[in-house]
Amino acid sequence: MGRPLLNRRLAEFGTTIFAEMSALAQRTGAINLGQGFPDTDGPEEIREAAVRALRDGRGNQYPPGPGVPELRQAVADHQRRFHGLTYDPDTEVLVTAGATEAIAATLLALLEPGDEVIALEPYYDSYAAGVAMAGGRRVPVTLRPHEGRFRLDLDELRAAVTPRTRLILLNTPHNPTGTVLTRDELAAIAELACERDLLVVTDEVYEHLVFDGEHLPLAGFGDRFPGLRDRVVTISSAGKTFSYTGWKVGWVTAAPALVSAVRSAKQYLTYVSAGPFQYAVAEALALPDAYFTDLRADLRHKRDILAEGLRTAGFEVYQPAGTYFITTDVAPLGEKDAYDFCRALPERCGVVAVPNSVFYDNPDAARTHVRFAFCKRAEVLTEAATRLRTAFAR
Numbered sequence: 001m002g003r004p005l006l007n008r009r010l011a012e013f014g015t016t017i018f019a020e021m022s023a024l025a026q027r028t029g030a031i032n033l034g035q036g037f038p039d040t041d042g043p044e045e046i047r048e049a050a051v052r053a054l055r056d057g058r059g060n061q062y063p064p065g066p067g068v069p070e071l072r073q074a075v076a077d078h079q080r081r082f083h084g085l086t087y088d089p090d091t092e093v094l095v096t097a098g099a100t101e102a103i104a105a106t107l108l109a110l111l112e113p114g115d116e117v118i119a120l121e122p123y124y125d126s127y128a129a130g131v132a133m134a135g136g137r138r139v140p141v142t143l144r145p146h147e148g149r150f151r152l153d154l155d156e157l158r159a160a161v162t163p164r165t166r167l168i169l170l171n172t173p174h175n176p177t178g179t180v181l182t183r184d185e186l187a188a189i190a191e192l193a194c195e196r197d198l199l200v201v202t203d204e205v206y207e208h209l210v211f212d213g214e215h216l217p218l219a220g221f222g223d224r225f226p227g228l229r230d231r232v233v234t235i236s237s238a239g240k241t242f243s244y245t246g247w248k249v250g251w252v253t254a255a256p257a258l259v260s261a262v263r264s265a266k267q268y269l270t271y272v273s274a275g276p277f278q279y280a281v282a283e284a285l286a287l288p289d290a291y292f293t294d295l296r297a298d299l300r301h302k303r304d305i306l307a308e309g310l311r312t313a314g315f316e317v318y319q320p321a322g323t324y325f326i327t328t329d330v331a332p333l334g335e336k337d338a339y340d341f342c343r344a345l346p347e348r349c350g351v352v353a354v355p356n357s358v359f360y361d362n363p364d365a366a367r368t369h370v371r372f373a374f375c376k377r378a379e380v381l382t383e384a385a386t387r388l389r390t391a392f393a394r
């Protein structure tokens with residue numbers, strides 16, 4: 001047994017921070033603002049649509065590999081309705097087991113060992129693991145706070161491109177910083193991709209959760225940058241938009257050659273998944289505009305409750321323009337290390353949060369940054385805000 005069981009590619013990905021912090025929440029009975037899942041279910045009619053599909057025997061056996069036609073059509077209709085983007089449901093849409101599988105399958109399909117992947121740091125934890133499983137090398141470009149917002153340094157991004165760079169892995173709206181990439185930032189990325197012959201994979205699972213400004217899909221820059229359409233893989237999912245994170249229904253939209261490549265990897269990961277839920281998500285994507293505006297208004301209100309509580313407690317709050325998360329700086333509280341702070345927080349005031357350093361290759365950029373999730377019931381957030389104020393406000 002001289003050799004470690006977990007292979008070298010995955011050795012650094014033992015357990016996630018969420019397992020550690022959720023166990024801590026359970027042990028102490030603290031309010032868990034660590035992990036980003038809602039504490040109430042999404043629309044009842046969508047849940048009933050899933051029940052109906054189960055009862056009617058729709059999707060109980062292997063659905064088609066690319067996804068059920070109803071859902072592929074609904075994804076295409078959604079991309080047109082909200083973003084003015086046109087995709088052929090037969091050749092340009094692929095249904096996956098959540099955005100997570102879409103990301104993994106895309107990286108496994110598109111990378112050769114040794115290829116470099118530029119990712120915006122801090123990044124969602126599955127990116128690093130996905131790149132590692134595909135044998136790629138991740139190259140972080142760090143988002144840094146500037147005038148209250150985490151900003152992408154375009155010169156740094158350009159400088160990170162080498163002859164080995166295969167793709168840029170984007171995420172907007174961005175977890176964990178809550179930043180929404182601007183029109184200028186996205187145009188610069190599109191231009192860079194075309195100029196340097198790069199692919200771009202863009203994770204847009206929070207596309208409907210923007211509170212200030214608007215979400216712009218990178219694929220929408222195809223009119224200005226000829227050739228972009230053949231370089232962009234767009235990924236989204238139902239989990240965050242419809243508050244059913246356990247259903248794990250995601251999708252890829254891209255040009256036919258890219259979808260076909262991703263499908264080659266996907267078919268040997270899960271082949272298919274979530275049959276009956278696919279029918280329910282097809283209905284969800286066609287919900288009236290009011291659903292989407294109400295969701296946004298509800299989460300904006302929740303963001304404001306928690307942000308106000310954190311500010312009053314003395315945290316520096318980087319106001320998120322989107323997503324489920326607020327990144328804060330605990331340095332103004334005299335704290336030196338976010339990890340220690342998060343380990344002690346449940347005992348100090350009955351709240352769980354996560355240190356942003358776990359989302360970095362260069363954790364020095366975030367030694368005192370702490371992430372709180374606000375996708376919880378308003379009364380839970382109000383209670384958390386009270387506890388934080390009582391413990392920290394001077």
Ligand SMILES: *Cc1c(COP(=O)(O)O)cnc(C)c1O
Binds near residue numbers: 099236237
């Ligand atoms: C939650 C999340 C995902 C995972 O989406 P699933 O559909 O649950 O797999 C992917 N990317 C980001 C940035 C997320 O926050």
